[in-house]
Amino acid sequence: MWAIRNLSDYYSVNLNYSVHVVTQKRGHSAEAFSDNKLSVTGRASGFYILQNRLGIQGNLITLSVPGYMLKPLSGTEDKFFFVVSEVRDIITDALSGHVEIESFSSDTLYLTLPRQSHRNIPVAVDYKASFKDQHMPVGKIKISPSTVTVYGDISLLQNIDSVRTKHLTFERLSSTRSGIVELLPVSGLRFETKEIYYTLEVVRYVENSTTIPVESVNVPEGKYVKFFPNTVRVTYRIPFSNKQNRENTIFVATIDYKEITASISNTVEPMVSGLPENVLSVELDPKFIKCKIIEQ
Structure with missing residues (x-):
């Protein structure tokens, strides 16, 4: 009873x-153990003191x-240090509930962060979306950042062409959606950013059709x-909000003579001009035109 009563005081x-440091330092490993120990004076229970002493x-x-907060050590490439007093709040949070720091x-704590190869790699958003009637996306989903810095062994970095996000599913959308999505981890690689902000802009649309002649230029x-x-x-x-712009629109479908001569099959896709502003999509029927050059 005496021992327990004293250990409870x-x-x-x-x-x-021993300090395990987790950080983000461009071009270097993301974690390391400090070269020297952190020494703290404070109030703690006898139980905690005993565990600390015994290494339990x-x-x-x-x-x-x-x-x-990590400052480079002069004359070295991978050694850094930080001032303990500048991270007092971080240490206090780490020891909260165990030690009342005095x-x-x-x-100062010193640590070694080995240099690490890195590349900026594009982000690929994995998503599937469906829309309510007369609604559609305005272009592709927009993301920020569009590339992330990836760290790891050069042999791994050379074999990766994109970093994928977790799968997103949107059903019967009628309005714009925004949010944050996590990147899928890749074994042996570390991402400088683990989350991506996305926006999928959605509008209500009006669809119109017209038949026009094909002209040569x-x-x-x-x-x-x-x-x-x-x-x-x-x-x-x-967009439905621009429906008044469809009135009095003059379309022109043209085919450039140079494209005809460059085509092996003399089959060319026409170019359409005169489309309204903010056009969301254009489809041609037929998509390709057979061309015949005639000597006059």
Whole structure:
């Protein structure tokens, strides 16, 4: 009873800790153990003091230290240090519930962060979306950042062309969706950023169609081009809010003579001009036109 009663009391004592540092320092490993120990003076229970002394538990702490707080050690490439007093709040949080800190005997902690290969790699969003009637996306899903810095062995970095996100599913959308999605981890690699912000812009649309003749451009003298067929049907979608812009719209479908001569099969996709502003999509029927050059 006497031993338990004393171990339950609180005492002012000096405690030593091995420190596991987690950080983000561009071009370097993301974690390391400090080269020297952290020495703290504070009040703790007899139980905790005994555990710390015996190394049962409580003699190792993990500190998440922002990269800007790590200062390079002069004359080295991978050695850094940070001032203990500048991370007092981080240490206090790490020891919360165990030690009431009074002072630090350690002034500075040193650590080695080995240099690490890295590349900026594009992010690929894995998503599936469906939309309510007369609703559609405005272009592709937008993300920020569009690339992330990835660290790891050069042999792994050379074999990765994109970093994928967790799968997103959107059903029967009628409005824009935004949010945050996590990146899928890759064994042996570390991402500088683990989350991506996305926006999938959705609008209500109006669909219209018109049939227009196909015209040739840049045809040299003495040449004439005949098209099969000589008309195309243009189906386009614009935002419902811009529906008034569809009135009095003049479309032109053209084929450049240079594209005809460059085509092995003399089959060319027409270019359509005169589309309304903010057009969401355009479809041609037929998509390709057979062209025949005739000498005049």
